[in-house]
Amino acid sequence: MSYYDIDSILTDAQKLPCTFELEVPGLGILEGNPGEDIKPGTRIDLPLWLGEMLSIGARLGTSRLVTLDMPDALSERVMNALKAEPRTVDLRALAAHFYSLSERVLELFEEEEMVDVLSETFKRRAAEIADQAHNPRGAVGEGVEFLRGLDETERQLFRAAHDRAKEMRIWSGEAKRK
Amino acid sequence: MAFPLPRGITPSEIAFLAEMEMVTVVPRQRLEGLELLGGLVEPLVPPRRASIPLWLALLLKRQRRANIMPPAWLHPEPLGLILEVESQHQDYKNAFSPPPPLPGQPSVRDRDLEPTARPQYTPDGDRYYAAPPFLPQNTAQPVSSFSREPPALPFHWVEVSNMLLDAASDDLVDPDQIRRQLKDLREVRMAKMRSGVDVLDAAATGGGGVALTGVGAMEVGEERGFVAGVVDNLRKIGASKEQARREQMAEQRANGGYDGTQDEEEDYMEF
Numbered sequence: 001m002s003y004y005d006i007d008s009i010l011t012d013a014q015k016l017p018c019t020f021e022l023e024v025p026g027l028g029i030l031e032g033n034p035g036e037d038i039k040p041g042t043r044i045d046l047p048l049w050l051g052e053m054l055s056i057g058a059r060l061g062t063s064r065l066v067t068l069d070m071p072d073a074l075s076e077r078v079m080n081a082l083k084a085e086p087r088t089v090d091l092r093a094l095a096a097h098f099y100s101l102s103e104r105v106l107e108l109f110e111e112e113e114m115v116d117v118l119s120e121t122f123k124r125r126a127a128e129i130a131d132q133a134h135n136p137r138g139a140v141g142e143g144v145e146f147l148r149g150l151d152e153t154e155r156q157l158f159r160a161a162h163d164r165a166k167e168m169r170i171w172s173g174e175a176k177r178k
Numbered sequence: 179m180a181f182p183l184p185r186g187i188t189p190s191e192i193a194f195l196a197e198m199e200m201v202t203v204v205p206r207q208r209l210e211g212l213e214l215l216g217g218l219v220e221p222l223v224p225p226r227r228a229s230i231p232l233w234l235a236l237l238l239k240r241q242r243r244a245n246i247m248p249p250a251w252l253h254p255e256p257l258g259l260i261l262e263v264e265s266q267h268q269d270y271k272n273a274f275s276p277p278p279p280l281p282g283q284p285s286v287r288d289r290d291l292e293p294t295a296r297p298q299y300t301p302d303g304d305r306y307y308a309a310p311p312f313l314p315q316n317t318a319q320p321v322s323s324f325s326r327e328p329p330a331l332p333f334h335w336v337e338v339s340n341m342l343l344d345a346a347s348d349d350l351v352d353p354d355q356i357r358r359q360l361k362d363l364r365e366v367r368m369a370k371m372r373s374g375v376d377v378l379d380a381a382a383t384g385g386g387g388v389a390l391t392g393v394g395a396m397e398v399g400e401e402r403g404f405v406a407g408v409v410d411n412l413r414k415i416g417a418s419k420e421q422a423r424r425e426q427m428a429e430q431r432a433n434g435g436y437d438g439t440q441d442e443e444e445d446y447m448e449f
Contacts, residue, residue, distance in 0.1 A: 099411060106418040115419045119412055123375055126408045130372040133404070153411055160403030168400050171189035172340050 011100040015045035018066040086121040090149035098151035133161035186402045196337035197233035202247040202318040246346045247318035256329030257359040264366045274392035278330040336396035
């Protein structure tokens, strides 16, 4: 993840549910009440970069400002759906940068089982992506539903596989260069 | 991204590298030996066969000054045999057909034999061990050698076959059949490569690996972007688990405990 990586910046902007533990004067603007105070126990969706910084006390063992929760995209319900059939879940609807988000979240939470579920999901979906990418009509046929549900990481993967296959076809003279 | 080409090497670049493979030609005209940077090209005297680089052979072929003898593996029978091994043989369900043996390496049939490297000597008398791409894997061998050695696909099989089918299809035996077989071969091997995704996570977390023995240059080039992307992502997803595992190992080591999972070599390295 480099500093100028746009995907990394967009991942940082994804929301994470946070619960405030302390009263914060004058920060009501986050809740939509400018000028008010934030009461302890308020739940607000904060961007990943902000929530991560505010919760830093939790990891140091001192008093913390907020506690983090799992984002909806990585909830128990989604995990069960991924366990059942990875290929039918619309990851893009859950989070546009699903895998990057889960990487960051997994750094914050210790979730061994989630790592396994996500790895298995990614593998199953990657095999499907490869098949679709090498099939010239994959993007317009029945695969369109699956391809629409790819997250940003998977789209890049699809693009890499598809472009390479296309270059090969052009080189070998099977397809015309456009 | 400003640079328009994707990372890695493009098909035409791989094909360019393949053009240095030696092929056998039957010249139709006399040509004196050429002293090039890549080495001496032997003089062409019709009708004596000669081994010359593929790029020169293609050039001479286009000018109708030579005929190219197809490489030993680029005939319908050996290709059919390889295709059968790839698609039906039990041992090669998840593996690729073996590459041609190196000099001194025992062939697939008697694999129990110990390999004995056979050195070669330069004109100055220095000893060296030849390895691809400096092995003549695309020259036409006498037909009798088929009985001795099972046919195998060389490293640059996709490129060489494609270029020969393109420029010298009239020199090949039954080019349409060969074209069909090559297409089938490519599809079978591509499918195997993609099914390898299942074992890639073992490769990503260390300790595992995927056997790519016998995979050609073009196939590597084609799958590079995809496979590297998959491995990289699996590594990122598994990063926290890997971190936990390392911390655990470091803790155990700090406590002086021997958990039995470390092998002896590691202990030996430590002390």
